[in-house]
Amino acid sequence: KGQGRASKGKDTATAAKKTRSGGLDVTAEQVENSPSRQYFIRKYGTAERARTREQEARQTTCAFLQESGQKLRLPQLSIATAIVFYHRFYARESYETYERFQVATTCLFLASKVEETPKKIKDVVIETYKAQHNKPSGPDPESKEFWSLKEEILVCERILLQTLGFDLTVEHAYRPLLAYVKSIKGTRDLAQVAWNFINDSLRTTIALQYPPRCVAAAAVHLSSKFLDNKMILPTHHEKPWYEAFKVLQSEVEDIADQILVMYDGKGQPGAGTTLSNGSVVANVRRRRRQGR
Numbered sequence: 001k002g003q004g005r006a007s008k009g010k011d012t013a014t015a016a017k018k019t020r021s022g023g024l025d026v027t028a029e030q031v032e033n034s035p036s037r038q039y040f041i042r043k044y045g046t047a048e049r050a051r052t053r054e055q056e057a058r059q060t061t062c063a064f065l066q067e068s069g070q071k072l073r074l075p076q077l078s079i080a081t082a083i084v085f086y087h088r089f090y091a092r093e094s095y096e097t098y099e100r101f102q103v104a105t106t107c108l109f110l111a112s113k114v115e116e117t118p119k120k121i122k123d124v125v126i127e128t129y130k131a132q133h134n135k136p137s138g139p140d141p142e143s144k145e146f147w148s149l150k151e152e153i154l155v156c157e158r159i160l161l162q163t164l165g166f167d168l169t170v171e172h173a174y175r176p177l178l179a180y181v182k183s184i185k186g187t188r189d190l191a192q193v194a195w196n197f198i199n200d201s202l203r204t205t206i207a208l209q210y211p212p213r214c215v216a217a218a219a220v221h222l223s224s225k226f227l228d229n230k231m232i233l234p235t236h237h238e239k240p241w242y243e244a245f246k247v248l249q250s251e252v253e254d255i256a257d258q259i260l261v262m263y264d265g266k267g268q269p270g271a272g273t274t275l276s277n278g279s280v281v282a283n284v285r286r287r288r289r290q291g292r
Contacts, residue, residue, distance in 0.1 A: 035094030054095075059203045059262070061086065061100050063274065064131055065108055066199075071127040072119050074112055076199065081170045082111035083202045089163050091208055098159075101132050106156040114168045125149045172207075173198045173215035180220060180244055184234055194223035196276035201259050203275070210255060217245035218255035226280050 032047075040050035062083050069079035085107040090100075105128040112119045125146060126138030139146040177198060181191040197219040201207070206215055221242070224231045233241035242252055263281045275281075 034091070036090060036096070039094050039096040055204075057095060057100060058087075058090075058205070061104050062203045064101065064128075065104050066202075068105070068108055068124075068128045068131040071131060072108070072112070072123060074108075074117055074119065075115070077172060077174065078111050078115040078117045079108075080172050080174075080199075080202055081115050082108040084170045084172075084207050085111055085160065085164065085168075087205050087208055089160060091205070092163055098156075101128070102152055102156055103160065104128075106153050106160050109153055110157055110160060110168075114170075121150055121153060122146075125153065171212045173201075173212040173219060175216075176213045176245065177216040177219055180216065183244070189227055190220070190223050190231070193227060193277060193280060194219040196280070197222045197259060199276040200262065201255070203262060204258055206255055206258055210251065213245045214247045214251050215255060217242050217247045218252045218259065221252050222256050222259060226277070 036054055037047075037050055040053045041047055044050050044053055065083050065086065066079055069076075069082065082104070086104050089098075089103055089107070105124065108128065109119070109121060109124045112124070122141055126141075129138040129149065130136065139149065174195065177194055178191060180186075181194070194216075198215060201215055201219070220233065224233050235241060236244040240249065242249060260281070262275060263278065
C-alpha cells in the first residue's frame with residue numbers, strides 16, 4: 001500500500017450528455033481524457049491498450065474491495081458504497097499519483113463509518129493486507145509496518161474526503177430493484193440474479209453514469225433474460241415494463257451492454273476476477289450454444 005492519486009472512472013460512455021452523481025459531472029469526453037487515461041496512454045502507447053489496462057485495474061481493485069469487505073463481515077450496502085467512493089475518487093484523480101489499493105482500503109474504512117457499520121482500523125488494515133497480498137495473516141499490530149499502513153489510511157482519508165468534496169451521499173440500485181420485484185410479485189430468483197448483476201455492475205463506472213433506478217432496470221432486464229426459465233416482464237399501466245423505473249429503453253440497453261461485456265465466454269471478467277453472476281451467464285450461454 002503506498003500513496004496514490006487517480007482517474008476519471010467510466011469507460012464506455014453513453015453520450016455527450018452530463019450525468020449528475022455525488023457532486024460529479026461526468027461526461028464521455030471527460031472519461032476519455034481523464035488524468036488516469038492519459039497516464040495509461042503514456043505508459044502503454046495506445047488509447048485501446050490504455051482503456052483495457054484501466055478497466056483491468058478498476059475490476060481487480062473492486063474485486064479486492066468486495067473480498068475485503070466480506071472478510072470484514074460488512075453488509076453489501078457498505079461494500080457498494082466503498083466501491084462508489086473509489087470510482088468517484090478516480091473520476092478526478094490519477095492512478096499515477098495515488099496507489100489504488102491504499103485508496104480502496106481508505107474507501108472501505110470510510111464507507112463502513114458512513115453506512116453506520118464501523119470497523120476498527122486495526123481490522124481493516126489486517127484484512128485488506130491479507131486480501132491484497134494473498135496471505136493467511138496480516139502484519140503484527142505492534143510492528144512498524146502495521147503503524148505505517150494505519151497512518152497511510154488516516155492521511156489518505158483526508159485526501160479522499162477533500163476529493164469527494166465531503167459529499168458522502170450514495171444511493172444504490174438495490175432499493176428500487178427490490179421495490180419493483182415486490183410490485184410485480186416477482187420470484188426470489190428474479191430478485192437474486194438481478195441483485196448480483198447490480199453487484200457486478202460495480203466493477204464498472206456505471207454508478208457514475210446513471211441514477212440507481214436505471215441500473216436497477218437494467219439488472220431486472222438481464223435477470224429476466226438469464227433465469228433458467230426466461231420471463232417476460234409485465235407491462236406497466238399498459239406501457240413497456242421499464243416505464244415503472246421512469247427510464248428509456250436505450251438507457252437500459254446501454255447499461256446491460258456495459259455489464260455483459262465484463263463476462264468472457266466462461267462468464268468471468270477479462271481481468272480474471274470472479275463475478276457474482278459469472279456461472280449464471282456462462283451456463284445460459286453454454287445452453288444456448290447447444291441449442292437447448
